[in-house]
Amino acid sequence: MKKGKGTVVKSTGSQYLVKIEDERIIPCSIKGKFRIKGIRATNPVAVGDHVGFEWLEDETGGIITSIKERSNYIIRKSSNLSKEYQLLATNVDVAWLMISMTLPRTLTPFIDRFLVSAEAYRIPVIILFNKTDLYGLSEQEEMNHLKSVYTDIGYRCMQMSLQTREGVKEVQDEMIGKVNVISGNSGVGKSTLINVLDPAIRLKIGEVSDYHKTGKHTTTFSEMFELSSGIRIIDTPGIRGFGTIDIEREELFHFFPEIFRASKNCKYHNCIHMHEPDCGVKAGVENGSISEFRYINYLMMMEEEDDKYR
Ligand SMILES: Nc1nc2c(ncn2[C@@H]2O[C@H](COP(=O)(O)OP(=O)(O)O)[C@@H](O)[C@H]2O)c(=O)[nH]1
Ligand SMILES: [Mg+2]
Ligand SMILES: [Zn+2]
Structure with missing residues (x-):
């Protein structure tokens, strides 16, 4: 049996499109069961997966027989009640969080929720401030403040x-040779960015994204696009909210890196940094080493989690 290998660029139900080294796209199906440790997935293979396959006799397609170990993956619950997950994307190199200080203004709870998800998924994030041409003095100050807070925590920021x-050139250079996911609130400039990077591909990506946005389509699918500059972008609505991955309430603080670091100074090993005495996190907020808005967003997410069980 002749063997091949490539990257899954699209999945449509039971069919997978696999891009091989010479750029050809080979339709593949799967044989047997693939298991993902710890989760039940409705689709065992996803966009971004590096797979091995066996060519069909006539070489019109293949059968996927192996999946290379993933560096990370984005999943979401198939439905609210279900214990099954849908794999949306795998092996993501960078998740870009596009934000703006105006028109529309991105709020920090949105940013922090996204960062928690990305931490949980173990996907590196770059926070990208767009629309700097519209910033007046106060927006510039606000951007600089957020930049210093997030840079101190360990997140990369660009503008x-x-x-x-x-x-734009710096952003483009950073994307080249990587698998990128671009997220951000509506109106922040995601479609415009793709248009600027590669005018020829824009329409196609816009179609997929806007389709998701209207909410007409409930079964999600992802697709990987390759721009002319060699930038790969996975278009998925998946990396949105905290609800998409199961995080135990008591562990939420693990996904706020600076809060996690400060928790080493808490008196109680099971401190959740809310009402406990001798809390290293609260001390950090008081002495200014932890930003107050980050702590407030943490408390807000904790309370939301609490509400789920009422
Ligand atoms: N002034 C200004 N407008 C921008 C910039 N980037 C995008 N826009 C505009 O913002 C609007 C929303 O952009 P769009 O790409 O559709 O946002 P999306 O919802 O994130 O895909 C459009 O009218 C764009 O022309 C920017 O850097 N400066
Ligand atoms: Mg758009
Ligand atoms: Zn504490």
Whole structure:
């Protein structure tokens, strides 16, 4: 049996499209069961997977027989009640969180929720400030403040204006040779960015994204696009909210890196940094080493989790 290997670029039910080294796209099916440790998935193979397959006799397609170990994956619950998950994307190199200080203004609870998800998925994030051409003095100050807070925690921050193209080259260089996911609230410039990076591909990506947005389509699918510059982008609505992955309430603070670090100074080993005495996190907020808004967002997420059980 002749063997091949490649990357899954699209999954449509039981069929997978696998891109091989010479750029050909081979339709493949799967044989047997693939298991993912710890989770029950409705689809065992996903966009981004590096797979091995056996060619069909006539070489019109293949059968996937192996999956290379994943560096990370994005999943979401098939439905609210279900214990089954849908794998949306795997082996993501960078999750870009596009934000803006104005028109629309991205709020920090949105940012922190996203960062928690990305931490849980173990996907590196770059926070990308867009629309800097629209920033007045106060927006600039706000951006600089957020930049210093998030940089101190360990997140990379970049800035650009798709209007003036300032900073776009740096972002593009960072994306080349990587598998990228682009997220952000509506209106922040995601579609415009893809258009600027590769005008020829824009329509296609826009179709997929806008389809998701209207909510007409409940079964999610992802697709990997390759831009002319060699940038790979996975289009998925998946990496949105905290609800998409199961995090125990008592462990939420593990996904706020600076809060997790400060928790070493708590008196009680099971401290959740809310009402306990001698809490290293609260001490950190008081002495300014932990940003107050981050702590407030943490408390807000804790309370939301609490509400789920009422
Ligand atoms: N002034 C300004 N407008 C921008 C910039 N980037 C995007 N826009 C505009 O913001 C609007 C929303 O952009 P879009 O790409 O559709 O956002 P999406 O919802 O994230 O895909 C469009 O009218 C864009 O032209 C920017 O850097 N500066
Ligand atoms: Mg869009
Ligand atoms: Zn504590």
